[in-house]
Amino acid sequence: MDTTRSKDDQQLRELKTQVEELSRALQEMKRRLMLSEKSALLGQLVAGIAHEINTPLGALKSNSDLFMRYTFKIKAMLLDPESPGEVRENPAILKLFAEVEKLNRVNKEASDRIVEIVNGIRRYARKDECAPTQADLHEILNSTLAIVHHELKNRVIVHLSYQADPRIHCFPGQLSQIFVNLIVNASHAIEGRGEIFIKTYNRNSDAVVEIRDTGKGIPQSELARIFEAGFTTKKNGMGMGLALVKQMADNHRGQIEVESAVGAGTTFRIILPAGDLQE
Ligand SMILES: Nc1ncnc2c1ncn2[C@@H]1O[C@H](COP(=O)(O)OP(=O)(O)OP(=O)(O)O)[C@@H](O)[C@H]1O
Ligand SMILES: [Mg+2]
Structure with a gap:
């Protein structure tokens, strides 16, 4: 009778240890799953955002390049030695060109910077x-x-x-x-x-x-x-x-x-x- 009970006790203790070990393993698996899910989700999110930004950014950048070329052409036409003196030497026009060129420069720097950031993000989120x-x-x-x-x-x-x-x-x-x-x-x-x-x-x-x-x-x-x-x-x-x-x-x-x-x-x-x- 006594030996049976001590055998039962022994089995119960072993079972308890097994349950404890399993529960620890489960906790660890849960923790790992959370980590990998969070990082995968973040990666997808970031890659999606970078992709969405890239399309309008491409349009902005190419428009800004065109804008710079056109401004340059208009300036060359207006300041041509053959164009009338009141246009060529008009201080308001010269001032406007200086302003437009400054704005163009800032736009170019800003869009280059955004391209750099988006490329950085894409490198960061690359899933391959x-x-x-x-x-x-x-x-x-x-x-x-x-x-x-x-x-x-x-x-x-x-x-x-x-x-x-x-x-x-x-x-x-x-x-x-x-x-x-x-x-x-x-x-x-x-x-x-x-x-x-x-x-x-x-x-x-x-x-x-x-x-x-x-x-x-x-x-x-x-x-x-x-x-x-x-x-x-x-x-x-x-x-x-x-x-x-x-x-x-x-x-x-x-x-x-x-x-x-x-x-x-x-x-x-x-x-x-x-x-x-x-x-
Ligand atoms: N450079 C640091 N200076 C001071 N405390 C820090 C620094 N780095 C981490 N800690 C402490 O460690 C804790 C855990 O940082 P951890 O980056 O894991 O989580 P979190 O920054 O709180 O949240 P998140 O999940 O958004 O990163 C922080 O809450 C903060 O108390
Ligand atoms: Mg943190």
Whole structure:
């Protein structure tokens, strides 16, 4: 009788352990699913927006080019030595041309800038990036900065110091997303004006990307939790940014280092090992 009961107890305990293990595995699967769904959804959304912007942007850009050529022609006609002096030397006309040329220049710069941003976004959201590839770390950082420009401009000064050998075997879209998440977090941590220092260098054969901000810092008590999916101290935060960063750094067999001082700022370092990544 007693032996049967202890056998039952034993089986029950084993069953309980199994259920606990299964439930842990389920939690982990749920967490991974959330991460991959969020990043896939974001990628699709961003690619869709970039695509939508591209069509009217193409029209604007080609119209603006035509407009510049036509203005140039009209100016040449009006200022032709054969045209009447009252037209050629009319100060109002000359002033108008100076204004129109200035506007044209600004339009051209603005549309070039939008093209640059949209291309950056498309590179960032490209979905054909299942396989790792050889890329340029500094180009990835530059196109990432074009994406987050609107978040930083006029408020946060970015200092760049590129010292690493930029050749890197990586998933470029994921690296870009790592940098976006870290730079956006850095910007959120800065109340009012501040600075972000982005530095690359080699540590032995590893490439290190350091992103330091002069923001409010992370209290010691929170430091251990920041990579947890769902951990956030922001009103509208999802707490997903750093969990994704961790996952994508893992995909590169990379390491992350964090140092922070409340009131002084935070430094994140992504350490990327040299060598080819296997699929
Ligand atoms: N550079 C930083 N300076 C200060 N605190 C930071 C910094 N980076 C992250 N944190 C802290 O870590 C928390 C988690 O960051 P994480 O990027 O994972 O989520 P989030 O920014 O809150 O939301 P989201 O999902 O939109 O990124 C933040 O809420 C913030 O408290
Ligand atoms: Mg974040």
